[in-house]
Amino acid sequence: MGISKTEGIVLKHTNLGEADKILTLLTRNKGKIKAIAKGCRKPKSSLLASSEIFTFSEFVLFKGTNFFHITQAETRESFYNIRKDLLRLSYGVFFTEMADFVSDEDIPSERLFLLLANTLYYLSIGEIPLGILSLAYQLKVMDISGFRPNTAKCVSCGDTSDQYEKFSISLGGVLCKKCHGYDAKAMKVSSGTIEFIKILLNTQISRLNNLKIDNTIFNELDRIIREFVRDHLEKEFRTLEFLDEIKETQS
């Protein structure tokens, strides 16, 4: 019990009473927690800025019976730019929703925390094409969650010939020619797409700014990663469909 300090990112918030909020925080060392920010909706509250979605702060917390209570907060990054643009805002909502879905209360994952913090940072400064940032983020979240796509060998027979034409979502990776029949729903995959899955998994977010992916490969990656996330997390992220609609109106 008692007082503790942690860095945290606001994944979502709901209003409580007249002036309070319950924040869902992804913290650096306590996993996902729910914390009450008392009075944070008052214009002069010292917790006002730190209670906004995406904001990265250092929190001083007191553990109550059911919730943590925020006694102090110091904003490190508000990622304000994310909120200025509908497309970025929607990506930001998707990234926090996904982190919320795969994280557990009180089970720390510093990797997930740092990944989200980095991804929001690059989303706010806009140096990396948003589509690429999103694909890399999704693959890395899946990896952290124990679902790393297997691109090194056939997921059925272990063949390492490097001649793969199909990707099995349910088996979690590439299939060699002999094993196509093991999954009737396996998706067509090009060697370029397989290469980019490896690159996106193995490259730090900060180093994605020079990456160029041609449209055909990007679309194939997008289809495979989307199915992969949906199948293994058993979750449909509505924000992704909303993102598709915004992209259509902007193109």
Ligand SMILES: [Zn+2]
């Ligand atoms: Zn095989």
